[in-house]
Amino acid sequence: MTDQSQPSTTRRGFIKAGLATGGAIAAGGAANAAEPDPLITEIQPWAQGLGDGVDAVPYGLPIEYEDDVIRRNVEWLTADTISSINFTPIHALDGTITPQGCAFERHHSGAIELRKQDYRLMINGLVDRPLIFTYEDLERFPRENRVYFCECAANSGMEWAGAQLNGAQFTHGMIHNMEYSGVPLRTLLEEAGVQTEGKWIYVEGADASSNGRSIPLEKAMDDVLVAFKANGEALRKEHGYPVRLVVPGWEGNLWVKWLRRIEVTPQAIQSREETSKYTDTLADGTSRKWTWEMDAKSVITSPSPQSPITHGPGPLVITGLAWSGRGAIERVDVTIDGGKTWQTARLAQPGQDKAISRFYLDIEWDGSEMFLQSRAVDSTGYVQPTKDQLREVRGLNSIYHNNGIQTWWVNGNGEAENVEIS
Amino acid sequence: APAFAEKFGLGRPALPEEIAAWNVDVAPDGTGLPEGSGSVEDGERLFSDNCAVCHGEFAEGVGNWPKLAGGEGTLDHEDPLKTVGSYWPYLSTAWDYVHRSMPFGGAQSLSVDEVYAITAYILYSNYLVEEDFVLSNENFLDVEMPNADGFIVDDREEAEAHFWNAEPCMEDCKDSVEITMRAAVLDVTPEEETDEVATEQEEITAAADTQEA
Numbered sequence: 001m002t003d004q005s006q007p008s009t010t011r012r013g014f015i016k017a018g019l020a021t022g023g024a025i026a027a028g029g030a031a032n033a034a035e036p037d038p039l040i041t042e043i044q045p046w047a048q049g050l051g052d053g054v055d056a057v058p059y060g061l062p063i064e065y066e067d068d069v070i071r072r073n074v075e076w077l078t079a080d081t082i083s084s085i086n087f088t089p090i091h092a093l094d095g096t097i098t099p100q101g102c103a104f105e106r107h108h109s110g111a112i113e114l115r116k117q118d119y120r121l122m123i124n125g126l127v128d129r130p131l132i133f134t135y136e137d138l139e140r141f142p143r144e145n146r147v148y149f150c151e152c153a154a155n156s157g158m159e160w161a162g163a164q165l166n167g168a169q170f171t172h173g174m175i176h177n178m179e180y181s182g183v184p185l186r187t188l189l190e191e192a193g194v195q196t197e198g199k200w201i202y203v204e205g206a207d208a209s210s211n212g213r214s215i216p217l218e219k220a221m222d223d224v225l226v227a228f229k230a231n232g233e234a235l236r237k238e239h240g241y242p243v244r245l246v247v248p249g250w251e252g253n254l255w256v257k258w259l260r261r262i263e264v265t266p267q268a269i270q271s272r273e274e275t276s277k278y279t280d281t282l283a284d285g286t287s288r289k290w291t292w293e294m295d296a297k298s299v300i301t302s303p304s305p306q307s308p309i310t311h312g313p314g315p316l317v318i319t320g321l322a323w324s325g326r327g328a329i330e331r332v333d334v335t336i337d338g339g340k341t342w343q344t345a346r347l348a349q350p351g352q353d354k355a356i357s358r359f360y361l362d363i364e365w366d367g368s369e370m371f372l373q374s375r376a377v378d379s380t381g382y383v384q385p386t387k388d389q390l391r392e393v394r395g396l397n398s399i400y401h402n403n404g405i406q407t408w409w410v411n412g413n414g415e416a417e418n419v420e421i422s
Numbered sequence: 423a424p425a426f427a428e429k430f431g432l433g434r435p436a437l438p439e440e441i442a443a444w445n446v447d448v449a450p451d452g453t454g455l456p457e458g459s460g461s462v463e464d465g466e467r468l469f470s471d472n473c474a475v476c477h478g479e480f481a482e483g484v485g486n487w488p489k490l491a492g493g494e495g496t497l498d499h500e501d502p503l504k505t506v507g508s509y510w511p512y513l514s515t516a517w518d519y520v521h522r523s524m525p526f527g528g529a530q531s532l533s534v535d536e537v538y539a540i541t542a543y544i545l546y547s548n549y550l551v552e553e554d555f556v557l558s559n560e561n562f563l564d565v566e567m568p569n570a571d572g573f574i575v576d577d578r579e580e581a582e583a584h585f586w587n588a589e590p591c592m593e594d595c596k597d598s599v600e601i602t603m604r605a606a607v608l609d610v611t612p613e614e615e616t617d618e619v620a621t622e623q624e625e626i627t628a629a630a631d632t633q634e635a
């Protein structure tokens with residue numbers, strides 16, 4: 001049991017920065033100004049001189065004042081940075097679409113560079129006509145646009161044994177949500193002609209790791225996309241340029257990047273990524289395999305450890321993300337007292353199938369400490385469980401699929417910390 | 423009934439040589455395994471030259487790099503050691519993965535016989551074969567993997583059926599709330615300010631020791 005009376009001994013660097021900025025904003029925004037505000041009464045340079053020309057930045061980056069809204073990695077998680085992970089700054093984003101430039105990466109042998117001219121996609125195995133497609137071929141098939149989340153199976157995995165990383169970016173940031181344009185995998189498989197003995201597909205990438213995975217034919221013929229655009233533009237190199245697989249609702253490892261081959265097989269290949277990895281060990285030592293769906297999950301992104309309350313008591317926007325691999329988000333409940341009482345939050349848009357939803361709860365904060373939690377409910381009636389409920393079934397060694405309810409402890413100063421509570 | 427799929431006539435037939443070049447996966451029943459063989463003795467030398475810098479001379483792992491041997495009987499422990507010997511259900515996976523993706527940074531550089539030899543050496547390192555063992559496509563399926571029966575197909579919809587409960591508690595759900603664990607006490611989150619990193623190194627190392635990479 002931790003002594004609650006002790007203040008946090010190590011103040012985070014980014015919180016310090018956040019509080020400094022926030023203080024200045026709070027002073028400027030006071031309800032009744034004693035002195036006229038020089039930002040109003042004095043002519044500012046930007047109101048007098050000229051800004052940049054339209055030729056200054058052919059492809060722009062965010063303004064420098066947003067330079068903390070970036071991917072971060074956690075060095076001690078992996079042996080090197082090549083087969084590793086980084087994290088989306090979800091604590092600083094709003095809405096649901098993840099900007100590609102700060103959307104998380106997970107590679108097993110690095111982000112490779114594969115030109116469209118060098119790109120080839122093979123379909124082989126139990127098909128009538130084994131085929132080779134060029135990138136140009138793929139753009140000639142009828143296209144679909146769909147928004148889906150891609151969540152790493154290991155998102156929140158470091159938190160199985162308890163509260164460890166202090167920030168929503170680190171605890172929940174192995175996720176992005178994009179609008180994909182591409183061809184239904186079904187269309188390509190039908191072009192090759194799947195034979196009746198075909199029960200699975202095996203998909204692999206062009207990179208050295210190959211990341212081969214087996215997918216039941218039923219899913220392949222349902223909603224899987226072979227995507228080449230995300231959020232309107234080509235995939236980023238690190239997200240599989242020029243072509244990746246989009247496997248709605250299923251763990252991110254299956255979203256094979258730099259997709260080069262689809263083999264129709266009678267059986268699962270049981271590759272390294274579905275035996276050694278992405279299998280979930282239970283307390284008795286047996287392990288679940290083929291845990292494909294990502295269950296309903298949510299997290300409050302603000303306030304959170306990297307996004308403290310800087311404006312003092314009064315109106316407060318509590319906001320966060322919810323998603324489910326089994327369907328659409330129907331509802332998100334939020335508690336400010338650690339789960340004694342819950343209120344249903346407001347969804348910014350009706351939930352979409354296997355895509356992220358944004359929720360808001362607007363409260364009047366009285367300045368007292370809060371234990372914030374969110375709880376997602378999806379269209380199948382699944383209710384996001386607590387971490388303890390998950391541990392009762394699975395133990396502590398599952399590594400993957402931790403969708404337990406997150407708690408932020410907000411103190412009277414508005415600082416938030418990742419905690420677990422009874 | 424759905425209409426027969428329209429064909430677009432896009433793409434071209436894959437040639438046998440092309441399929442042979444890319445279609446190298448091996449299934450648990452041995453499908454895809456090429457003809458060849460390799461001994462523990464040859465594997466030991468090859469492993470030393472190509473693998474040991476990361477995985478150790480005895481496949482025991484160096485630093486944070488994966489351990490390929492050891493961990494027998496630890497899967498129900500607090501901190502299980504999951505290796506080829508203690509965890510992997512199929513030998514086909516080891517052969518396939520080494521052949522296609524190892525060594526890290528120099529993948530697809532091993533010949534078929536070399537992969538048989540290295541796989542034999544990994545088995546030997548896990549005390550699963552004798553030192554004079556020779557692995558080939560013919561005796562491949564005779565090797566017994568200790569954790570072959572250690573896996574069940576995803577059973578969440580049965581084992582976790584109680585999570586499907588669309589009427590969760592909304593009021594008076596608990597009497598008290600106590601903090602049981604704090605991330606700030608562990609303090610392993612990366613800092614923006616670099617001068618704090620050095621002082622945190624010891625704690626980070628301690629945390630990494632408890633972490634499955």
